[in-house]
Amino acid sequence: MLKGTHHIAIICSDYPRSKHFYTEVLGLSVLAENFREARDSYKLDLELPDGTQIELFSFPSSPPRPSFPEAQGLRHLAFVVDDIDQAVSKLVSHGVAVEPIRIDEYTGKRYTFFQDPDGLPLELCEEVTL
The missing domain is CATH 3.10.180.10 (2,3-Dihydroxybiphenyl 1,2-Dioxygenase, domain 1)
Known part of the structure; x- marks a missing residue:
């Protein structure tokens, strides 16, 4: 479907x-x-x-989005990247605050969070191809 x-x-x-x-x-x-x-x-x-x-x-x-504490509904938007370190460096060079890179305990993949100008939570997920 x-x-x-x-x-x-x-x-x-x-x-x-x-x-x-x-x-x-x-x-x-x-x-x-x-x-x-x-x-x-x-x-x-x-x-x-x-x-x-x-x-x-x-x-x-339009009213602001309730993010903290997290409200019901769409939690965040995640983007796939090939190189998370490079993507984080680019964001930081533009003055975007990025959380420390973490490793997902279930998938072993690296990820991090940042926010858009209105505080919408966004995620970077590193997709490693073997």
Whole structure:
């Protein structure tokens, strides 16, 4: 039935700041950018190399996401990387705070967490191919 993930939708509080973060810091490609006047909202369609898309919305006066303590619902968004050390170095060079790299006790894979400009928890998972 399900074949994969098509897109993830994110609502941001500061559109220019989040657009910079997702395109310049994370390096996602812009597919389309539209201002929807009736909603006073931007919709930015972004794409990862595997074809998965992120829809970045900017709705005025949207409430902040409850993250601490963790609320029910989507916990975080995880991105696969080939080299976690290189990815962390790039994030840090852009001033992004990144948690220490950990090893998953069940899979043995390395991972870490960081946040987008609105505090949305994001994860990097290292995919090691043998």
